[in-house]
Amino acid sequence: MIDPTAFRGRLLATLRVQYPDVLADAGVRLLHPVTGDPYTDDRRHLVATCRSVANFATGAVAGGPDWCVDAAEHGLAFLESAHRSEAGGYRLVVDADGEPVDRTRSAYGHAFALLAYARAAEAGIDGATTGVDATADLLEERFHDGSGCLRSDCDPDWREREPYRGQNANMHACEAYVAAYEATDDRSSLERASRIARRITVDLAAETDGLLWEHYTEDWEHDLDYNADEPRHRFRPPGYQPGHHLEWARLLALLDRYGAGNAPDHGWDARATELFDAAVDLGWTDGGFAYTFGADGGVLVPDRYGWALAEGIGAAAALAERAAGTGDGGEDGDGGDRFRSWLVRFLDAAADYRGPAGVWYEKRLSPDDGGDPVAPEPPGVEPDYHPASAYYEGWRSGRIREEAPE
Helix, strand or coil, rough: CCCCHHHHHHHHHHHHHHHHECCCCEEECCCCCCCCEECCCEEEEHHHHHHHHHHHHHHHHHHCHHHHHHHHHHHHHHHHHEECCCCECCCCCCCCCCCCCEEEEEEEHHHHHHHHHHHHHHHCCCCCCHHHHHHHHHHHHEEECCCCCECCCCCCCEEEEEEEHHHHHHHHHHHHHHHHHHHHHHHHHHHHHHHHHHHHHHHHHHHHCCCCCCEECCCCCCCCCCCCCCCCCCCCCEEHHHHHHHHHHHHHHHHHHCCCCCCCCHHHHHHHHHHHHHHHHHHHHCCCCEECCCCCEEEEEEEEHHHCCCCCHHHHHHHHHHHCCCCCCCCCCCCHHHHHHHHHHHHEEEEEEEECCHHHHHHHCCCHHHCCEECCCCCCCCCHCCCCHHHHHHHCCCCCCCCHCC
């Protein structure tokens, strides 16, 4: 059984570790997982700002203390006053005074801006719904490339920096559109999400045996050699990522929950299960997920990232909810028991990724390399967003299951 009360407790405990130390006089900061102290680097990353807003807004949606709303409003104010440019769009990195450090117009970052507004709107924060509409329009005008998906990073004048397309920015755009639908009931957002999902997880994946490649040319052809000589590239490593297969599994489960169109013939839930199974079969290492694997199924980077484990928690919870009561738990037809079993294993492993201060490490090295935990480097983008999101999904999936008719 998925106990929503326990997941709500995990969500609020995660946020309580962050509050109030994550909040600066202006914007939000990353906390060190060992000491709990804020990093001294004064750069503020758009993704971290937006993730913090989304985190605390989910706490408010889950009925958390008033400081959840206060913290979300604090982050939203910085998003609008410092990251947002008068010339349009959002600056990727600013300093503590709001001065631009990196003016890149990032598709990935703008997807998180939409997510921040959507979660804030669902929490009832004044003005957030207007932000949802404006940011969705901005994505449509500046980033959509005519294929239903987003192009890549641009200069401040919106000229694209390289002939590149990436599934990661599109995955998070899908996530943001789903959140926008949850906040507004506007099915156009859900249809935008499902178009991206169909393109990435069905049409393009058909060319790679159902697995999800990360990198593409501007014509959406698989670029199998992209960054092949940089297996540990911080943001665009080569290979398949189990963590992203899990993340997509969760998103497809949500599309199934909301009855989104553009589904594959066998349904969003079945495709979600396929991606979950691929992640487990090819990436699970009894304590975490290997970061990347190659076309031959061999591991490329064995480091185990905390965010991937967190995505496993969220995916397992969502898939267990979809399978419960249907008798459909994948090949075993176990009504969700298989996903609940994995959920327990993932939750047990999570303790190894929390530092003494309660904040998650970025990753653990592979056991062959000692297995040591590694803290994030500034400017950080991970204010425990993935664990918070996973616990939020566990909470609401559990509530849906409790409220379902027998």
